[in-house]
Amino acid sequence: xxxxxxxxxxxxxxxxxxxxxxxxxxxxxxxxxxxxxxxxxxxxxxxxxxxxxxxxxxxxxxxxxxxxxxxxxxxxxxxxxxxxxxxxxxxxxxxxxxxxxxxxxxxxxxxxxxxxxxxxxxxxxxxxxxxxxxxxxxxxxxxxxxxxxxxxxxxxxxxxxxxxxxxxxxxxxxxxxxxxxxxxxxxxxxxxx
Amino acid sequence: xxxxxxxxxxxxxxxxxxxxxxxxxxxxxxxxxxxxxxxxxxxxxxxxxxxxxxxxxxxxxxxxxxxxxxxxxxxxxxxxxxxxxxxxxxxxxxxxxxxxxxxxxxxxxxxxxxxxxxxxxxxxxxxxxxxxxxxxxxxxxxxxxxxxxxxxxxxxxxxxxxxxxxxxxxxxxxxxxxxxxxxxxxxxxxxxx
Numbered sequence: 457x458x459x460x461x462x463x464x465x466x467x468x469x470x471x472x473x474x475x476x477x478x479x480x481x482x483x484x485x486x487x488x489x490x491x492x493x494x495x496x497x498x499x500x501x502x503x504x505x506x507x508x509x510x511x512x513x514x515x516x517x518x519x520x521x522x523x524x525x526x527x528x529x530x531x532x533x534x535x536x537x538x539x540x541x542x543x544x545x546x547x548x549x550x551x552x553x554x555x556x557x558x559x560x561x562x563x564x565x566x567x568x569x570x571x572x573x574x575x576x577x578x579x580x581x582x583x584x585x586x587x588x589x590x591x592x593x594x595x596x597x598x599x600x601x602x603x604x605x606x607x608x609x610x611x612x613x614x615x616x617x618x619x620x621x622x623x624x625x626x627x628x629x630x631x632x633x634x635x636x637x638x639x640x641x642x643x644x645x646x647x648x649x
Numbered sequence: 650x651x652x653x654x655x656x657x658x659x660x661x662x663x664x665x666x667x668x669x670x671x672x673x674x675x676x677x678x679x680x681x682x683x684x685x686x687x688x689x690x691x692x693x694x695x696x697x698x699x700x701x702x703x704x705x706x707x708x709x710x711x712x713x714x715x716x717x718x719x720x721x722x723x724x725x726x727x728x729x730x731x732x733x734x735x736x737x738x739x740x741x742x743x744x745x746x747x748x749x750x751x752x753x754x755x756x757x758x759x760x761x762x763x764x765x766x767x768x769x770x771x772x773x774x775x776x777x778x779x780x781x782x783x784x785x786x787x788x789x790x791x792x793x794x795x796x797x798x799x800x801x802x803x804x805x806x807x808x809x810x811x812x813x814x815x816x817x818x819x820x821x822x823x824x825x826x827x828x829x830x831x832x833x834x835x836x837x838x839x840x841x842x
Contacts, residue, residue, distance in 0.1 A: 457823070460689055460783075461790055467681045468672030479661030488660045491684035494711050496653055499754060511704050518687050561692060590653075597654055630650070 459556040462525070466490070469524045472531045473591045474605070476598035486521040486529055489590065493517035496586045503624045504582045516572045516583045519565055523549035532591070532616070533608055546573075578623075585623025588616045592634050600643035610639050611647035652749040655718070659683070662717045665724045666784045667798070669791035677787065679714040679722055686710035686779045696817045697775045709765045709776045712758055716742035725784070725809070726801055739766075771816075778816025781809045785827050793836035803832050804840035 466487040473484040494514050501510045521529070526549035530542040554566040572580050592613065595601035602608065613635050621628030638644035662679040687710050694703045714722070719742035723735040747759040765773050785806065788794035795801065806828050814821030831837035 457786075459692060460685075461786055463688055464668065464685060464787065464790065465670055465673075466684075467668055467677065468670065470672075475657065475660055477658055477661065479663075480658075484660065485681065487681035487684045488678065491659075491680045491687070491711065492653075492657060494684070494687055494707075495656055498708055498711060499652060499750065499758075514687075514707060515691055518684065518691060557692065565692075593650075593654055594657065597657065 459553075462553065462556055463522055465525045466522060469521070469529055471529045471591075472602050472606070473594050474598050474601040475594060476601070484594065486524050490518055490521055492590055493520075493583070493586045496590060497583070500586070500627065503626045505578050505624070508578045508582055512568065512579045513583050513586075515565075516568050516579060517586060519569060520572050520583065520587065522553055523547075523569070525549065525553060531602075531606070532588075533606060533612060581623035583623070585620040585627050588620050589627055589631055592616070592631060596634055596638055596643065600638070603638070603644045607645070609645045609647050610635055613638075613644065652746075655746065655749055656715055658718045659715060662714070662722055664722045664784075665795050665799070666787050667791050667794045668787060669794070679717050682783065683711055683714055685783055686713075686776075689779045689783060690776075693779070693820065696819045698771050698817070701771045701775055705761065705772045706776050706779075708758075709761050709772060710779060712762060713765050713776065713780065715746055716740075716762070718742065718746060724795075724799070725781075726799060726805060774816035776816070778813040778820050781813050782820055782824055785809070785824060789827055789831055789836065793831075796831070796837045800838070802838045802840050803828055806831075806837065 467485050469486040470483040471486055471489055473489065475482055475484050494517050497510060497514045497517055504510065504513070523546040527542060527545035530538060550566060550569055554562045557565060571577055572583055575581055575584055591602065595603050603613065617628060617631045617635060620631045635644065639646055659680040660678050663676040664679055664682055666677040666682070668675055668677050687707050690703060690707045690710055697703065697706070716739040720735060720738035723731060743759060743762055747755045747762070750758060764770055765776055768774060768777055784795065788796050796806065810821060810824045810828060813824045828837065832839055
């Protein structure tokens, strides 16, 4: 119960992603982002490689950002030094937050988070593909969103697409189409020449 | 993909529940509420009756509020006429929203939502127990929250506790403790005499 109360704080962790549409036009928080990924795991499961455990993927995306309660969210396109610092902060957060659970559940959920971070299993790779695809769809929906606000060019988004392909060939192809459509529509700047 | 984009609108549906704590102090939205329930399904599964399919419970709580994209959220303690009107609006919303999916997924997800609404299966009863328990925990966390804002007294909260007991004896007992603690702390008014 203390864990259930504690994790509510994820609703206060803001991401760079801008939400657009009726009653929105604000930054997304990590709790609703995690909900969106879990729904994607439910409806896009057929895009995972055969044999992928979608129950595990769903649990993984639900909890993947809990460490941000302490560590905050880092912008995907931040530099390597910032990412290294973030990873250390997230590991410290994982130590604290999962330890609130009874020991057997701490082991289970911490194990899922470690697996997500290691990105070796089919489940972790597919979970990461969803985590990379969802903000691209939000940016498309917002007419450019974070790409425009931070001056992100298509080459940097395509580097993320390779991570999506690593988890799902068909979602990778779809992401590549999203990038092309966003460039054509003037929502995303082409690579600098 | 159109379904994935469409459901993002649930992040704009505000509930009566007030969130408290660092960076919060605002109304909760239905997407982050649904995430919280799914996390509760993951960590509180042992409180479900033996044989309950927790994978189904998780999917059910993730999608249970999608109809609010069209129908909006109705306050739990609204009157019977308002609840009847809401139910009709939610059924119309279900017709539209689940039909965005390919036919096989429409049948599957609509079936889960219908099952949740009928509240006959162990899965639906446990999902509803989580849905009733979570706002009580938020109100406790907020020092009274919606109970105080709307002048809800303990007898009305205890009527909800019977619905929690219907899904899980142990979570029902816990909810009863929450009510007693909230009354003792002056966060929740005792029944009118």
